[in-house]
Amino acid sequence: MQLIKNNFSxxxxxxxxxxxxxxxxxxxxRYGLLSPERTKTNIRTYSLESLKKILNVSLxxxxxxxxxxxxxxxxxxxKQAIAxxxxxxxxxDYYIQExxxxxxxFDRDRFKYINAELKKHKGFEQRFxxxxxxxxxxxxxxxxxxxxxxxxEHFIAVLIKEQLLLEIEGxxxxxxxxxxxxxxxxxxxxxxxxxxxYIYYLLLQQSKKVLYLGASVPLEDLEKLLNLSSKxxxxxxxxxxxxxxxxxxxLQKVHDTLLNSSSNHFYAWGSVLDSVDERxxxxxTIASNLLEIKDFxxx
Numbered sequence: 405m406q407l408i409k410n411n412f413s414x415x416x417x418x419x420x421x422x423x424x425x426x427x428x429x430x431x432x433x434r435y436g437l438l439s440p441e442r443t444k445t446n447i448r449t450y451s452l453e454s455l456k457k458i459l460n461v462s463l464x465x466x467x468x469x470x471x472x473x474x475x476x477x478x479x480x481x482x483k484q485a486i487a488x489x490x491x492x493x494x495x496x497d498y499y500i501q502e503x504x505x506x507x508x509x510f511d512r513d514r515f516k517y518i519n520a521e522l523k524k525h526k527g528f529e530q531r532f533x534x535x536x537x538x539x540x541x542x543x544x545x546x547x548x549x550x551x552x553x554x555x556x557e558h559f560i561a562v563l564i565k566e567q568l569l570l571e572i573e574g575x576x577x578x579x580x581x582x583x584x585x586x587x588x589x590x591x592x593x594x595x596x597x598x599x600x601x602y603i604y605y606l607l608l609q610q611s612k613k614v615l616y617l618g619a620s621v622p623l624e625d626l627e628k629l630l631n632l633s634s635k636x637x638x639x640x641x642x643x644x645x646x647x648x649x650x651x652x653x654x655l656q657k658v659h660d661t662l663l664n665s666s667s668n669h670f671y672a673w674g675s676v677l678d679s680v681d682e683r684x685x686x687x688x689t690i691a692s693n694l695l696e697i698k699d700f701x702x703x
Contacts (some may be wrong), residue, residue, distance in 0.1 A: 412450045414440075419551050420455065420504065421462040428458065435475035437461065452509060459501040460486050466497075496534040503539050507552075507560050515563050528571045532602055533695065536564050540598065561598055568598070572605050580611045585633035586701075588614065589621040591654065593645030599673075599694045600641045606702055623661045635667040639701065641694075642674030651679050659684040673697045 418425045431437040438458065440448040450458075464474050464485055477485060486498065499522055506514035522531050543560060546552045586607050588600050597619050607614045615632070617625075630636065638658075646654045658670055663685055673691040683690060691697040 412452075412455055414448050414450070416551050417450055417455060417458050419546060421458045423458065423462055423465075431461075431471060431475070435471065437471075437475055452505065455508070456501075456505050459504070460498075463498055463501065496538070499535050500539050500542065503535070503560070504542065507543070507556050510556075510559055512563065515560075519567065528567070529606075531567075532564075536598075537694065540564075564598060565601060568601050568605055572608060575605075575608055577608060578611050579613050582613060583633050584613065584635045584637065586612055586614045586637045586639060587617065587626065587629060587632075588639045589617040589626065590619040590641060591645055592620050592622055594641070594643060595619045596641065596643040600639065602694065603639055603698065603701065606698060610702060623657055627661050630662070630665070630668075635665075636662075636669075637701070638662055638668070638670045639697070640670075640672045642672060642676035644676065646676065648676055648679035651676050652681050652684075655680065655688065656684045659688070663687045671697055671700060 412420075414425045414428055417423070417428055428438070432440070438450065438454050440450050440454065442448060460482070461471075461474055465471060469485065474482070474485075499518055502518045503515065505511075506518060519531070522535060526534065539560065540557075543552065543557050547554065547557055588604050588607075590597055590600060601616075604614060604616045613633070615629070626638065642651065662668060663670060666687070668687060670685075670688045671691070672688070673693055673696065677690050680690060689697075689700050691700060
């Protein structure tokens with residue numbers, strides 16, 4: 405697969421827009437909605453502009469516009485209809501689609517422009533939870549289906565992390581006097597740190613005492629920090645590591661290593677935890693997603 409993707413198959417459009425390939429073909433034939441080029445073997449290929457158009461068609465269609473009416477809109481009326489939806493609803497799904505286009509083109513300037521537009525209407529938490537999180541979920545599904553490469557995911561993840569760093573730098577940091585410490589880490593082999601970094605930002609915002617250790621941290625290193633406070637809340641995320649067949653053993657080690665004090669607690673979320681048979685301890689809170697763990701930590 406080429407790195408910078410400028411041409412798309414009809415199955416790519418289906419995966420990205422949610423509109424069935426069969427329906428796209430009918431709309432092309434009946435309404436002339438798209439004009440794909442064809443290979444020598446008569447296979448449809450679509451440009452980045454075609455992708456953007458079908459994403460916006462999907463947005464209008466899901467908001468009550470009939471396809472027959474959409475097809476009759478001039479370019480100006482089409483743009484005004486999209487703008488009307490954005491003005492009326494501040495549609496997060498529109499911005500997600502625009503960010504997807506920026507990702508495919510590896511267009512940093514486009515990402516920055518979209519983010520600047522978002523900032524006019526949404527605070528950082530809204531941007532992260534309503535746009536960036538759903539975007540990353542979409543990207544994960546696209547990667548699984550083979551539409552994109554890991555480079556696309558890394559490109560967007562770095563740009564979102566840059567926004568997080570800017571928000572953290574802009575905080576007026578104070579720490580409430582407390583002997584309670586939050587230690588944030590990712591287990592050995594786990595490198596997906598955007599979620600845990602967002603929790604870091606939220607805890608700092610609430611003036612909590614936080615120690616962020618980053619990715620791939622051995623439990624032995626954490627054990628050396630047990631005297632840091634009388635109460636430690638360990639927070640972690642499990643996306644790809646440890647492997648599902650060893651997660652129960654890992655959690656037992658967490659219990660034996662880090663929760664020897666009755667006041668310590670362990671919070672975690674992530675897809676690997678779906679394989680957990682039973683929590684080894686009442687001192688463990690396992691959530692289904694990032695927003696749920698946020699509610700546990702910052703009710």
